[in-house]
Amino acid sequence: xxGLVPTATDGNMATEFHNLQELRHSASLANKVxxxxxxxxxxxxxxxxxxxxxxxxxxERTLFEDxxxxxxxxxxxxxxxxxxxxxxxxxxxxxxxLIFLCMETRYEKVLKKIxxxxxxxxxxIYAPRGLLITDPIERGMRVxxxxxxxxxxxxxxxxxxxxVSGSTAR
Amino acid sequence: MHLGVSESxxxxxxxxxxxxxxxxxxxxYKKKTSKKRKWEIFPGRNKFYCGGRxxxxxxxxxxxxxxxxxxVTCGLFFTFDCPFLxxxxxxxxxxxxxxxxLFVLGxxxxxxxxxxxxxxxxxPDEAADLERQIDVANGSTGYRPPPRTKxxxxxxxxxxxxxxxxxxxxxxxxxxxxxxxxxxVDRFDHxxxxxxxxxxxxxxxxxxxxxxxxxxxxxxxxxxxxTHIILRSHRNGFLNALKDSPASVLExxxxxxxxxxxxxxxxxxxxxxxxxxxxxxxxxxxxxSKRGKDNYNPYSHGNIFTNCCAALCGPLPPSLIDRRGxxxxxxxxxxxxxxxITMYGATQSQQSHMVxxxxxxxxxxxxxxxxxxxxCRLPPHPSxxxxxxxx
Numbered sequence: 422x423x424g425l426v427p428t429a430t431d432g433n434m435a436t437e438f439h440n441l442q443e444l445r446h447s448a449s450l451a452n453k454v455x456x457x458x459x460x461x462x463x464x465x466x467x468x469x470x471x472x473x474x475x476x477x478x479x480x481e482r483t484l485f486e487d488x489x490x491x492x493x494x495x496x497x498x499x500x501x502x503x504x505x506x507x508x509x510x511x512x513x514x515x516x517x518x519l520i521f522l523c524m525e526t527r528y529e530k531v532l533k534k535i536x537x538x539x540x541x542x543x544x545x546i547y548a549p550r551g552l553l554i555t556d557p558i559e560r561g562m563r564v565x566x567x568x569x570x571x572x573x574x575x576x577x578x579x580x581x582x583x584x585v586s587g588s589t590a591r
Numbered sequence: 592m593h594l595g596v597s598e599s600x601x602x603x604x605x606x607x608x609x610x611x612x613x614x615x616x617x618x619x620y621k622k623k624t625s626k627k628r629k630w631e632i633f634p635g636r637n638k639f640y641c642g643g644r645x646x647x648x649x650x651x652x653x654x655x656x657x658x659x660x661x662x663v664t665c666g667l668f669f670t671f672d673c674p675f676l677x678x679x680x681x682x683x684x685x686x687x688x689x690x691x692x693l694f695v696l697g698x699x700x701x702x703x704x705x706x707x708x709x710x711x712x713x714x715p716d717e718a719a720d721l722e723r724q725i726d727v728a729n730g731s732t733g734y735r736p737p738p739r740t741k742x743x744x745x746x747x748x749x750x751x752x753x754x755x756x757x758x759x760x761x762x763x764x765x766x767x768x769x770x771x772x773x774x775x776v777d778r779f780d781h782x783x784x785x786x787x788x789x790x791x792x793x794x795x796x797x798x799x800x801x802x803x804x805x806x807x808x809x810x811x812x813x814x815x816x817x818t819h820i821i822l823r824s825h826r827n828g829f830l831n832a833l834k835d836s837p838a839s840v841l842e843x844x845x846x847x848x849x850x851x852x853x854x855x856x857x858x859x860x861x862x863x864x865x866x867x868x869x870x871x872x873x874x875x876x877x878x879x880s881k882r883g884k885d886n887y888n889p890y891s892h893g894n895i896f897t898n899c900c901a902a903l904c905g906p907l908p909p910s911l912i913d914r915r916g917x918x919x920x921x922x923x924x925x926x927x928x929x930x931x932i933t934m935y936g937a938t939q940s941q942q943s944h945m946v947x948x949x950x951x952x953x954x955x956x957x958x959x960x961x962x963x964x965x966x967c968r969l970p971p972h973p974s975x976x977x978x979x980x981x982x
Contacts, residue, residue, distance in 0.1 A: 453716050460743045460752075463890055464764055464778070500908075502901050510904025514800065517697040521907075528906045561711040561911045563760060 448551060448570035456489065456565040466496035468557070468565055479569065480550050488542055488554070489565070492535065499531035532558060630914040634712055635774040643914035645704040647787050648772050654703055654787030661699070661805075664845050665692045667838040668812050672819045675836075679822055684815060691808040698801035699786060706910040707791030708777035710758065710766060718759035725754075746889035765890070767871055777908075781870040790870075793910065796903050799860050806850070806857045813846035864902045865895040 452475060459469045470489045472482045509527060513520050539556050547554055547567075555566040630643030638647050647654070665688070673685040713721070725739055739754035741761050752761045755768050758775045762768070767779035769789050778792035790798045816839045823832035833840060863873060867890050872878060878888035892898050 453720065455717060455720050458763065460745055460750075460764055463745055500906055502897075502905050506906045507900060507904045509906070510796075510900075513907075514796075514903070517694055518701055518797065519697070526907050526909075528909055532909060558909070558911070559913075560714065560717065561760075563710070563713075563763075564717060566717070 448572055450568055451571040452569040454567045454569065456567065458563060465500050466557075466562055467493050473567075475569065476552070476567065479552055480547070484546055488546070491538065492557075492565070495531055495535045495538065499528045627918045628914070629912070629916045629918055632918060633912070633914070635709065636772050637709075637774070639914065646706050646914065647703055648782065648784075648789065650771070650784065651787040653784040657699070657785045660845065660849075661692075661695060664812065664842055665808075667842055668816065671836050671838040672816055672842070675819055675823070676815055680818075688808075688811060688815075691804060691811060695801065695804045695808050698797050698804060702783075702790070702794045702797040702801050703786045703788050705788075705794045705797070706912060706914070707789040708779075708793040708908070709772075709789075709791075709910075709912050710760065710763070710775040710777055711912050712757075713759040721754075721759065721761070748887065748889040750889070765869060765872070777911075778869060779871055793908060796907075799857075799864065799903065802853055802857045802860060806854045809846050809850045809853055812842060813850060816842045816846070865898050867891040867898040867902065 454473045454475050456468050456473070459467045468489050470486050470493075472485055476485060506527065535558075536556055539554050543554055551570045551572070553568040553570065555568065557563070557565050560566055628643055630639045630646075633639070636649045638649060638651070639645065640647070668688065669685060673688065676684045739761075741752040741754075743750050743752055743764065745764060750764050752764065754761050755775050757768060757773065760775065762775055763777060765778045766775050768775045769779065769782050771782050772789055774789070776789050776791035778795070780790040780795055780798075782789045783798070786798065786801070788794070819836065820829075820832050820839055820843075823835060826832075827835070863870065867888060868878060872888075876882060878886060880886055892901055
């Protein structure tokens with residue numbers, strides 16, 4: 422596992438990336454952290470707010486917890502059983518569910534909001550710290566995948582760049 | 592001589608590559624010309640139609656039987672019984688029959704064609720991360736450890752989450768792996784051959800509406816066909832009535848045998864919905880009080896009304912498998928971990944190290960994921976064992 426976990430060295434940790442494109446091209450993927458689901462309240466979508474140890478040197482705990490808590494709130498809003506969801510359900514049943522051909526469900530609307538929020542968080546907070554959050558919907562709502570990037574220059578070996586492009590690794 | 596043969600073969604290979612594309616490529620795998628959609632590389636045993644919009648199980652024979660039975664019975668009803676009933680009684684009868692028939696058909700097609708709530712399989716990085724955690728917990732050994740479970744406390748009840756060896760995930764609560772479709776399905780109820788699909792979180796309400804409306808339709812047709820025959824026999828006598836309308840006999844027979852099972856099933860599912868259980872849980876007796884004094888259903892909302900509303904009118908979750916999306920061929924992969932991974936894992940991650948193409952990797956995953964029982968009996972891959980030796 423050596424070389425995969427970024428070791429806390431002097432100044433190399435404070436690599437600055439100005440945008441996501443730069444991050445992807447100038448950095449190599451060092452590690453991925455997976456935030457698992459929290460099932461203590463049932464099957465509603467909720468992620469654990471426990472701060473993973475791999476991120477300790479990369480980002481402040483409060484920022485991370487804020488992100489996860491906001492995401493949890495969004496999912497709770499999407500899955501809320503209340504007046505609006507009943508109305509939508511009854512209307513859909515009455516129209517033999519054909520209404521979904523022209524109307525977006527509330528869940529889908531919230532998912533779009535979540536995608537925008539994640540993009541914004543990546544640009545403002547995570548990319549400057551060499552991290553990237555993957556939308557949980559792309560991982561089957563099972564995990565929040567946080568990719569940890571290292572500056573290519575500091576990784577020190579050619580295997581760093583080849584793991585991204587994959588072409589020269591044989 | 593051997594060298595000469597390989598030289599000429601290599602020559603052929605080079606010329607093959609140059610004719611395929613004009614740009615000098617670093618890898619011999621072409622992926623720019625054909626963009627595949629995700630349903631084309633889906634690892635489960637499902638059939639897809641209309642470009643991935645329709646998703647069904649592999650065996651659909653019984654579904655066609657259901658469709659034929661419904662269409663033929665209703666067709667006969669509208670052709671032979673409705674004219675008489677519309678004239679003698681009221682034209683509202685065929686109208687109500689028509690509405691019921693359309694609703695039944697709509698819900699049936701919706702149940703059969705939609706994604707029941709399939710959970711996508713773990714990405715290689717996710718699977719590797721889980722393996723690492725489990726190995727840390729068990730202590731790294733060369734052989735496969737006993738079935739992995741994780742315990743969670745949900746609303747005061749301890750629930751065991753099982754690890755799915757095929758999908759390489761810890762199944763969320765209430766999810767189950769369907770062996771017929773080879774997928775993990777969220778809130779798995781059962782696999783219904785009559786609708787040709789699994790019944791899970793996303794299509795349970797359609798399934799329930801289907802069997803409920805079908806019960807009404809069956810009882811409706813049965814009642815009015817009997818009425819039709821009785822009215823005719825008042826006029827012409829019973830045998831003549833049967834001779835005049837032979838289709839009615841067939842309808843009565845079909846409806847008589849269907850009504851018991853369908854009405855029974857509707858009743859059973861009404862009970863399940865009101866207590867917020869799945870067929871799976873009910874059959875296993877997971878929340879039955881016979882298991883223990885403190886055993887209760889942690890998912891129930893408390894009262895029947897809320898449970899019903901939640902199941903039928905709750906928010907419809909989105910499909911997690913993104914059938915129509917395009918396969919991303921440039922997702923960065925982690926370098927495979929060098930220790931604590933079973934042979935299978937090493938082979939798979941070695942494959943992913945060789946090509947950056949996600950589609951090929953998924954193909955490897957498909958063939959390897961198919962037989963969870965045999966993965967520890969896989970013969971050692973020559974290059975993976977040499978890699979292990981070089982560590």
